[in-house]
Amino acid sequence: MSSIKGPSTHEYDGSNLRIAIVHARWNESVVDALVVGALNKLGQCGVKAHNIVIQSVPGSFELPLACSRIIAGSRTQNGGSTGDLLGFTSANTPGSVADSPTASVPFDAVIAIGVLIKGATMHFEYICDSVSHALMRTQLDTGVPIIFGVLTALNEEQALERAGMGAGMRHNHGEDWGLAAVEMATRCRIWG
Numbered sequence: 001m002s003s004i005k006g007p008s009t010h011e012y013d014g015s016n017l018r019i020a021i022v023h024a025r026w027n028e029s030v031v032d033a034l035v036v037g038a039l040n041k042l043g044q045c046g047v048k049a050h051n052i053v054i055q056s057v058p059g060s061f062e063l064p065l066a067c068s069r070i071i072a073g074s075r076t077q078n079g080g081s082t083g084d085l086l087g088f089t090s091a092n093t094p095g096s097v098a099d100s101p102t103a104s105v106p107f108d109a110v111i112a113i114g115v116l117i118k119g120a121t122m123h124f125e126y127i128c129d130s131v132s133h134a135l136m137r138t139q140l141d142t143g144v145p146i147i148f149g150v151l152t153a154l155n156e157e158q159a160l161e162r163a164g165m166g167a168g169m170r171h172n173h174g175e176d177w178g179l180a181a182v183e184m185a186t187r188c189r190i191w192g
């Protein structure tokens, strides 16, 4: 049976947009698939490879601060490498798009990607709650759309399915996040 879930698709032209992807490294194989899904959609929407910056952080708990600093850094830096924004290198980024030299142009949107899988303790609940609230607060404080690419899965199977890696559902939610980034970035330019 087909599903009614998900946004209706409306593709926007991303050829003038600058997008950052910030991803956690916990549950890395699933995260990598989601990042590739997002990259594929960004590419299909015309976002140029040199306008996509990828940074990683240890776990999902670190995503909000990283998004905040990356947005602030892109507003103040004067050229140079995006690796300077957080002091990271591109060594552990998945997919074919690595950190690239950038102009001093602010990001139009940031996609925050992480995979939280429930364990035996309350860790999951605390991180899910704090990360979702902090990402929302960061996008409202900065005015830059932050796409919520954090899977909050009750088990590994749920996470794999949502990254297009499961036995059943093959949809990769990273693709939705890529589309959402381009749409929100475009709309925010129009709204001013």
Ligand code: DLZ
Binding pocket: 024, 025, 026, 027, 058, 059, 060, 061, 062, 114, 115, 116, 117, 118, 119, 123, 127
């Ligand atoms: C500690 C932890 C645990 C138990 N589980 C996850 C997870 O499923 N997904 C994830 O992205 N990160 C996890 N982490 C790491 C925390 O997000 C964070 O990196 C550490 O607590 C250090 O602040």
